[in-house]
Amino acid sequence: MMVRVYAADLHVHTCLSPCADEEMSPKNIVRTAVGQMLDIIAVADHNSGKNARVVMEAAADLPLTVIAGMEVQSREEVHLLSLFGSVEILEEWDAFVYQHLPDVRNDPDVFGYQPIVDKEGYVLRFEEKLLINSLDLSLEEVVKGIADRDGICIPAHVDREAFSIIGQLGYIPPELPIAAVEIMGRQRDTVPEGYEAVTASDAHFLRAIGTKRTLFLLEAPTLEEIHRGLRSEGGRRVTELS
Numbered sequence: 001m002m003v004r005v006y007a008a009d010l011h012v013h014t015c016l017s018p019c020a021d022e023e024m025s026p027k028n029i030v031r032t033a034v035g036q037m038l039d040i041i042a043v044a045d046h047n048s049g050k051n052a053r054v055v056m057e058a059a060a061d062l063p064l065t066v067i068a069g070m071e072v073q074s075r076e077e078v079h080l081l082s083l084f085g086s087v088e089i090l091e092e093w094d095a096f097v098y099q100h101l102p103d104v105r106n107d108p109d110v111f112g113y114q115p116i117v118d119k120e121g122y123v124l125r126f127e128e129k130l131l132i133n134s135l136d137l138s139l140e141e142v143v144k145g146i147a148d149r150d151g152i153c154i155p156a157h158v159d160r161e162a163f164s165i166i167g168q169l170g171y172i173p174p175e176l177p178i179a180a181v182e183i184m185g186r187q188r189d190t191v192p193e194g195y196e197a198v199t200a201s202d203a204h205f206l207r208a209i210g211t212k213r214t215l216f217l218l219e220a221p222t223l224e225e226i227h228r229g230l231r232s233e234g235g236r237r238v239t240e241l242s
């Protein structure tokens with residue numbers, strides 16, 4: 001077995017997120033990630049996976065692995081990264097999530113546009129339901145839905161007040177089957193005891209990509225390997241948050 005270091009930014013929004021910059025096209029994201037010497041990124045738009053496939057396609061000829069993911073907002077206003085082993089699983093999850101997203105129309109003047117694009121960044125259509133809303137799914141239902149699809153669930157930015165599991169609930173329910181928590185600061189003392197931690201940029205514009213990263217020791221840049229790394233299995237582990 002051979003492990004090596006992989007630099008990962010597991011929380012990157014695309015232009016589909018209304019709060020993200022329109023420069024966050026698939027091509028721009030993957031080029032920037034490679035320029036930042038990242039090996040792995042995860043696409044994590046708010047409550048949608050509809051731009052993930054094109055980001056993966058844009059990276060096809062690059063030394064970059066793109067994980068299919070989404071940043072879900074539960075009924076309790078808790079943000080959770082959900083990462084999946086294939087884009088097909090993400091798209092099935094996306095269809096499920098969409099049914100549980102309130103039927104509220106986006107007002108682009110207030111919240112920003114929500115373009116579904118091709119890999120060059122050309123707009124194919126606009127998502128009309130407002131994506132930055134809470135699903136009518138509880139935290140437990142979201143976590144279970146991710147686990148049922150063999151995904152990884154990571155509560156996002158737990159050291160922030162807004163939209164975090166600790167900010168909203170005050171604690172992490174100990175029975176929740178979560179792989180790790182995401183922190184935005186570098187102080188591991190903000191990590192609740194017993195949980196592995198990752199950090200990521202939560203990039204909404206290009207210059208933010210890779211500004212926070214998690215270094216993993218893994219055999220290969222796959223979701224399965226990341227999962228094993230988070231459990232420190234067989235020499236795999238998180239080596240550094242930077």
Ligand SMILES: [Zn+2]
Nearest residue numbers: 071079156163
């Ligand atoms: Zn968030």
Ligand SMILES: [Zn+2]
Nearest residue numbers: 011013071202
């Ligand atoms: Zn985010």
